[in-house]
Amino acid sequence: MEVNINGKATQTTAGNLAELATEMxxxxxxxxxxVDNKMVPRTEWxxxxxxxxxxxxxxxxxFGG
Amino acid sequence: MENRYQRQIMLPEIGEDGQKRxxxxxxxxxxxxxxxxxxxxxxxxxGVGTIGIMDDDxxxxxxxxxxxxxxxxxxxxxxxxxxxxxLRKLNSDVRIVTYPEKLTPQNATERMADYDIIVDGTDxxxxxxLMSDACQALGKPYVYGAICGFEGQVAVLCAGRATYRTLxxxxxxxxxxxPVAKGxxxxxxxxxxxxxxxxxxxxxxGCGQPLIDRLWTIDLRNMQSFIIDxx
Numbered sequence: 001m002e003v004n005i006n007g008k009a010t011q012t013t014a015g016n017l018a019e020l021a022t023e024m025x026x027x028x029x030x031x032x033x034x035v036d037n038k039m040v041p042r043t044e045w046x047x048x049x050x051x052x053x054x055x056x057x058x059x060x061x062x063f064g065g
Numbered sequence: 066m067e068n069r070y071q072r073q074i075m076l077p078e079i080g081e082d083g084q085k086r087x088x089x090x091x092x093x094x095x096x097x098x099x100x101x102x103x104x105x106x107x108x109x110x111x112g113v114g115t116i117g118i119m120d121d122d123x124x125x126x127x128x129x130x131x132x133x134x135x136x137x138x139x140x141x142x143x144x145x146x147x148x149x150x151x152l153r154k155l156n157s158d159v160r161i162v163t164y165p166e167k168l169t170p171q172n173a174t175e176r177m178a179d180y181d182i183i184v185d186g187t188d189x190x191x192x193x194x195l196m197s198d199a200c201q202a203l204g205k206p207y208v209y210g211a212i213c214g215f216e217g218q219v220a221v222l223c224a225g226r227a228t229y230r231t232l233x234x235x236x237x238x239x240x241x242x243x244p245v246a247k248g249x250x251x252x253x254x255x256x257x258x259x260x261x262x263x264x265x266x267x268x269x270x271g272c273g274q275p276l277i278d279r280l281w282t283i284d285l286r287n288m289q290s291f292i293i294d295x296x
Contacts, residue, residue: 007289032232032280034293039280042234057291059282061233062213064249065100065188 003054017045020056030061069156070112083270084112088158090269093117093180095168095196097148099254100210100261101186102134107262108184109152109159113269116152117180119164120144131251168192173199182268184208184261194236197222197229206268206277210261214248215285217257220295221264225278227295232280253285 002009003020014020017033017040026033033040034057040048050056073079079087090113094101097120108116124132124139124147132144139147145165152161164176168187173195177183183200185208187193193209200207206224211217222228260281267273278296283289 006291029235030233032293034291037292038294039232039296041231057282057293059218059232059280059291059293060213061190062211062216062218063188063190063193064212064247065096065098065186065210065254 001050001052003050003052003056005056006058012050014050016050017048017056020050021045024058026058032059032061033057034059069158073111078272079266079270083266083272086269086271087112087266088114090182091115091117091180092182092184092265092269093119093177094184094186095119095192096186096188097132097134097144098122098128098186098188099131099249099251100212100258101148102132103255103258104184104186104210104262104265105134105148105152106155107259108265109156109161111266112156112158113265114158115160115162115180117162117164117176118145118148118152119166119168119176120148120186121165121167131249131254133251133255168195170195174203177203177205180205182206182208182265184265185210186258186261190233190236193229201228208261208264208268210257212249212253212257213246215250215253216283217253217260217285218280218282219257219260219264219276220280221268221275221277224268224275225296227278231295250285256283256285 124135143165145163149161149163200223207222210219267275280293282291
């Protein structure tokens with residue numbers, strides 16, 4: 001199915017957020033993910049199914065100042 | 066009589082009442098570098114009554130590309146002291162208190178206790194967990210800001226439900242991690258620090274819709290921006 005990741009249309013075979021994170025090779029720490037502008041805690045990634053056209057934002061920790 | 070604040074007092078969001086609130090407010094800026102420079106300059110300019118500046122570093126040549134508080138004449142000098150002198154010249158109405166020291170678990174609560182709002186001008190994760198934990202314990206808003214390269218993020222934490230640990234639950238990066246990426250264009254902290262300062266005055270004046278429990282992100286390469294609900 002197709003989802004939008006940070007505004008970019010992306011094909012995925014992942015059924016939930018945890019599978020998408022694995023597919024994308026996201027690190028185990030320092031990444032936050034939002035679906036439809038709402039952050040989803042990592043503990044809920046497996047239980048969060050992906051829908052066609054879902055808007056996903058991946059936020060990487062930034063440490064500079 | 067001419068009033069230095071007239072351009073902001075004429076705004077309905079601020080007005081005479083907001084200006085009085087600004088004059089009565091106490092804001093602690095932790096870190097006087099890329100983010101801390103615009104935060105401190107704008108908050109001093111707008112007449113926040115008391116501003117604390119905490120930084121244990123000295124001015125170096127690679128700072129000058131983005132840390133607009135300083136100039137070549139200050140190389141090697143302590144940032145907290147230099148920032149204090151610059152800010153007092155900008156606005157003598159404002160009481161500037163400088164702390165030429167690092168924020169530590171030992172001093173965090175004591176330093177923050179005297180202030181209403183704590184603002185993030187730091188450059189590492191450990192300081193951010195420390196600020197967030199202390200602000201949560203003290204019940205004070207933590208205006209979070211961070212940058213990397215052309216990207217930045219701002220949120221108002223510890224004012225609703227979300228803290229820095231809501232965003233990044235586990236301490237990160239671990240102490241053993243590689244040094245974090247230091248590449249940045251000067252405009253990134255300019256934009257992000259200005260947004261943090263704008264959040265501060267909205268919290269003080271009770272206007273607008275501050276980013277409480279929300280995270281704003283910006284990528285200056287394509288101007289893509291998101292606002293994410295954290296709770």
